Amino acid sequence: MDKYKKLISNTIIFAISTFSSKVLVFLLMPLYTRVLDTSAYGVTDLLMNTGNLLLPLVTLGVVNAIIRFGLDREIDKADVFSTGLRTILLGFLILVVAEPFIVPYMGPVLSLLDIQEDMFVQNIILIDAFVLMSSMRSLCSQFIRARGLVRLFAVDGILSTVTTIFFTVLFLVWLQMGVAGYILATICADFLSVIFLFTTGRLHRFLKLRGISRGVSGRMLRYCVPLIPNTICWWITNTSSRYMVVAFLGSSxxxxxxxxxxxxxxxxLVSGIFMDAWQMSAVTEEKGRNKFFTRVFRSYNALIFMTAAFVIMFAKLITKILVAPAYYEAWSFIPLLVVSTVFTCMVNFLGSIYMVEKKSMHSLATAVLGAVINVVLCLVWIPSLGVNGAALASLVTYVAVFLVRAVDTRRYIRMNISYLRLVVNAVLLIGQAVLMIFEVPFWPVWQALLTALMVLLNFKEVLEGVRKIVSRRSSKKAGSRA
Incomplete structure (x- = not known):
């Protein structure tokens, strides 16, 4: 199959999965914000993010190696899956054994984060279960994807949506379990997903109780272990601001x-749909990589900027629809977060180059840079600028990491990035953010004009990407007829 056609085909399949598993759950925000007040939702967010921090530590980041080594045709997939499973189970066992010695000393930290120690202890079993089930689901879903079973991956996304919605309504609305119900809904949905993938994907065939290749296991761990601090650094960049907001401003x-x-x-969401498919193409396609990466990056970049322009323009409307009135103030923080997210997407795309080349240490170095910048800026700006200080710190962080990665990755794949177009797009988007935040006179008119200009500047790039796919498909058909 042509590489462009394969990429668009996988993107469509992943779009079906992502729409069901993320968009519909995203639409549960009105339920979350009406059942949980601002303080309870803030605490829930911290507990879930604490679980997310434990994930790379417990799993040694082995899930990152599943997709990379699982796609390698020369490696036995049973060695890949069994290494992943053993690593996760061993890491979880160490977590459970170590907790009784760690938790008693967490009182001062919990107090700083405005979390009651009794509530944390009561929910620690749920956090453990969340870590285990999330790790197992990631292992199974990434391995299914590595085997090329993208349709099964999509079906799992749809079923996961149904179960998540069911358990959310059950635990939050009917049983009114509050914070515990929010976490338990995710655990139950992940558990059923593991059962479904394990049985339908017949993953038992890839289990090895003994005889796992030490060479494969060693290569996987050498690849993924440097990604543990890498993942932690990105967690710090993306999440540490939440803890500092609590410390400086409160959980509400x-x-x-x-x-x-x-x-x-x-x-x-838009980026993730594409990146799931892109990782597979980036690893498996070897011919004409410079041109291939350049064309895809330009179309991807154009689509992300256009999406961001529309999100900023409708930020108030989206907020009013999605959250309870007590949360409406959130709209004022959205514009800067949107601009930051655009650069996050571009950083992730450049990260795929490190994945292809197995340069996890380079990925780590740039992640450390981002974490340091973000923490320093949050400490300076949150006390003086409030919540928007955290958003601004995130924006500056991702711009800095993008620039460093854009230069560093050229030694592996020389993409032809149009920096002039990139700067113009960024200026337009930042202009939209400023107009929205300060609500300048006639701001809706300015938003519409800037969004229209953004579409005019970028639509051609997206269209050319589509034409590339269509023309290749047409030429192949013509060749077969001849």
């Missing part, structure tokens, strides 16, 4: 900030 503001972060998730 973090609840509003957490709600505001859900809106830029629309851009992450």
């Amino acid at each position: 503001y973090n609840g509003i900030f957490a709600a505001a972060n859900k809106v830029p998730a629309l851009i992450i």
